[in-house]
Amino acid sequence: MKKAINLLMLLLLYVVAASAQKYDVKCLRGDSVAVYDVVETIRSENTYYSKGEKLVFYLHDGDQVEGVDKFYDKGVIDTGGSIGYAVILRDGKKYCTLSENLVFSKDNPEGVEDKVLTKSDELAHTIQGRIFNSIIPYIIIALLFLGVMVLNILATRSKKIRSIAVVAIPACIMVGTLLEIWAYSVLGTNCFWWCDKNRYGFFGSLLRIIPFGLIVFYQVMSIKFYEPVILGEAFDGDVQDGISVKPALISMLAAFPVLIASALICEFLGLGGWIETLLILVSFLLALGIGVFLSLKRNIELMKSKKWGILLTLFTIVYILGCIVAVWGLIVVIFKLIIQILIIGGILCFILYAMPAPSSGGGGGTTYRTVYYDEDNKAHDSAYARDKANEKIAEREAGKIN
Numbered sequence: 036m037k038k039a040i041n042l043l044m045l046l047l048l049y050v051v052a053a054s055a056q057k058y059d060v061k062c063l064r065g066d067s068v069a070v071y072d073v074v075e076t077i078r079s080e081n082t083y084y085s086k087g088e089k090l091v092f093y094l095h096d097g098d099q100v101e102g103v104d105k106f107y108d109k110g111v112i113d114t115g116g117s118i119g120y121a122v123i124l125r126d127g128k129k130y131c132t133l134s135e136n137l138v139f140s141k142d143n144p145e146g147v148e149d150k151v152l153t154k155s156d157e158l159a160h161t162i163q164g165r166i167f168n169s170i171i172p173y174i175i176i177a178l179l180f181l182g183v184m185v186l187n188i189l190a191t192r193s194k195k196i197r198s199i200a201v202v203a204i205p206a207c208i209m210v211g212t213l214l215e216i217w218a219y220s221v222l223g224t225n226c227f228w229w230c231d232k233n234r235y236g237f238f239g240s241l242l243r244i245i246p247f248g249l250i251v252f253y254q255v256m257s258i259k260f261y262e263p264v265i266l267g268e269a270f271d272g273d274v275q276d277g278i279s280v281k282p283a284l285i286s287m288l289a290a291f292p293v294l295i296a297s298a299l300i301c302e303f304l305g306l307g308g309w310i311e312t313l314l315i316l317v318s319f320l321l322a323l324g325i326g327v328f329l330s331l332k333r334n335i336e337l338m339k340s341k342k343w344g345i346l347l348t349l350f351t352i353v354y355i356l357g358c359i360v361a362v363w364g365l366i367v368v369i370f371k372l373i374i375q376i377l378i379i380g381g382i383l384c385f386i387l388y389a390m391p392a393p394s395s396g397g398g399g400g401t402t403y404r405t406v407y408y409d410e411d412n413k414a415h416d417s418a419y420a421r422d423k424a425n426e427k428i429a430e431r432e433a434g435k436i437n
Contacts, residue, residue, distance in 0.1 A: 056101060056102040056103075056139075056143065056147060056149065056150060056151060057099055057100070057101060057102075057139075057140040057142050057143050058099065058100050058101070058102045058121070058123075058137040058138065058139060058140055058151065058152075059097070059098070059099055059137070059138050059139075059140045060094045060095060060096055060097065060098040060099070060100065060136060060137060061096060061136060061137070061138045061160060062095075062096050062136050063135055063136055063159055063160075063165070063168045064168065064169070066095060066096050067093040067094065067095045067096075068093065068094050068095075068132055068133060068136040069090050069093055069132065069133075070090070070091050070092050070093065070094055070123070070130045070131070070132045071086050071087050071088070071089060071090055071091060071130065071131055071132070072087035072088075072089045072091055072130060072131075073085070073086065073087055073120075073122055073129050073130055073131040074086070074087050075129065082104070083106070084104060084106040084120070084122055084131065085106065085108070086108055086120055086131055087131075091130055094132060094136075099140060099142070100123040100124070100125065100132075100137070101123060101124045101125075102121050102122070102123055102124075102137070102150070102151040103122040103123060103124050103129060103151075104121075104122040104150075104151070105119060105120065105121055105122065105134055105150075105151045105152075105153075106119075106120055106122065106131075107119055107120070108120060118133065118231070119133070119134040119135065119153060119155070119156060120132065120133060120134060121133075121134035121137055121151045121152075122151075134151060134152060134153070134156050135155075135156050135159045135168075137151070137152060137156070138152075138157075138160055139152060155222075155223070155225065158221065158222070159222070159225075163217075163221045164221060164222065167217075167218045167221050167222050167226055168222070168228065170229060172214055172218060173218075173229060175211075175214065176211045176214050176215060176250075177246075177250055179207045179208070179210055179211035180207070180208075180211055180250055180253055180254055180257070182203075182207050183204050183207045183208055183211075183253075183257055183260075184253060186199075186200040186203055186204050186207075186264075187200070187204065187257075187260045187261065187264060190204075190264045191263065191264075197264060197267075200264050201264060201265050204257075204261050204264060205261065205350045208254075208257055208258075208261075208350075208354060208357075209350060209353050209354075211254075211357070212254075212353050212354060212356065212357025212358075212360075213353065213357075215357050215360045215361055215364075216353075216356055216357060216360055219360045219364070224363075224364065224367045226364070227364045227367060227368050229243060230243035230244050230247055230368050231368065231371065232371055232372055237372065240368070240371075240372060241372065244365075244368055244369065244372065247364075247365060247368070248365055250361075251361045251362060251364075251365045254357065254358060254361050255358050255361075255362070257354075258278055258280060258351070258354055259277070261278070262277045262278055265278075265347075266337075277337075278334065278337065278347060278351065279329070279330040279331075279333035279334050279337070279348075279351070280330065280351055280354075280355065281330075282325075282326035282327070282329035282330045282333075283326045283327045283329075283330040283348070283351055283352060283355060284326070284355050285326050286322060286323050286324070286325055286326025286327055287323065287326070287327075287352075287355055287356070287359075288359075289322050289326075290319055290322045290323040293318050293319060293321075293322035294315060294318070294319045294322075296318075297314060297315045297318040297319070298311075298315055301314055301315065327348070327352065330348055330351060331344060331345065331348040334347045334348045334351070407420065407421035408421065409421050409424040409425050409428060410424075410425050410428045410429075411424070411428060
């Protein structure tokens with residue numbers, strides 16, 4: 036009997052060992068990752084986790100931990116780029132850390148399934164993931180648009196530079212835009228990790244969002260700044276005489292809603308098979324093609340060349356895609372800060388409203404208060420106190436008070 040119990044215990048220990056999930060620490064940025072305490076809540080027999088505020092210790096490259104569960108810090112608004120946290124076990128106590136810094140260990144026994152990491156976490160450790168989880172691509176993008184800005188300024192002052200800028204400006208914009216599209220296709224909204232409040236806090240994130248917003252603004256306006264360069268002195272600033280962007284933009288924004296609407300209509304009518312596929316494809320291509328064709332037609336007329344009109348329209352399409360990605364990214368990171376921004380903005384407004392108006396003249400940082408004098412030339416802190424004193428003075432003079 037005793038042998039049977041020992042055998043059963045050994046079997047149970049084997050099962051537990053076989054189901055344990057081990058993870059190796061592989062930091063995406065730097066050589067260490069912070070570990071926080073975790074808040075564990077049980078509701079309706081289900082366990083929910085949330086990140087605590089206390090930083091407990093750091094894990095380093097090559098460390099190994101046991102993964103227990105995973106949860107997401109969605110913040111105030113879930114924009115699709117929620118931060119994933121792994122619940123880990125150490126010395127019998129649960130903690131949490133960013134799951135993107137973990138990889139499924141080869142030390143796990145055969146048959147143990149990974150229940151913590153997602154495809155996004157695994158993708159972060161591929162070559163593409165490593166590239167866009169470093170700051171280098173984003174510095175390159177910023178420098179490219181800075182170069183566009185400089186070329187735009189110099190091109191208006193030198194014909195020689197203008198001849199170079201005609202090709203160099205769209206080349207820089209396209210390379211920067213393609214990098215943005217590539218980053219988004221690999222990481223989604225997580226490609227904006229460098230201004231995420233969960234990683235850098237409110238002020239650290241805000242300091243990154245401000246230059247990001249300026250670059251996005253310039254990116255959106257860059258094609259308008261490029262018009263005088265490519266069209267020369269003949270361009271008078273009239274929108275109708277500039278590069279055609281609006282029809283293509285409208286079509287590209289409308290294409291996916293049309294795709295969804297077509298699928299719903301086919302579902303409602305009970306259509307299926309190749310007929311459904313054909314109708315959805317045709318409606319999508321029509322919605323996309325009409326605006327692009329109109330922009331192409333106008334750009335050919337503008338450039339008085341079919342070749343240059345086609346190249347300009349292709350550039351315009353890439354430019355539009357880049358602007359959509361950049362603007363969407365800016366919206367995402369602002370939404371993640373919106374509540375904090377509103378709170379701080381409200382505090383600042385209250386402080387500014389409550390502060391007394393500054394008096395004219397010098398005095399450096401000296402604060403002055405308003406003094407009210409009554410008929411006896413005595414000082415009072417408010418107009419109400421002065422008026423009351425004047426009433427008593429008037430009564431005294433009238434003989435009512437001796």
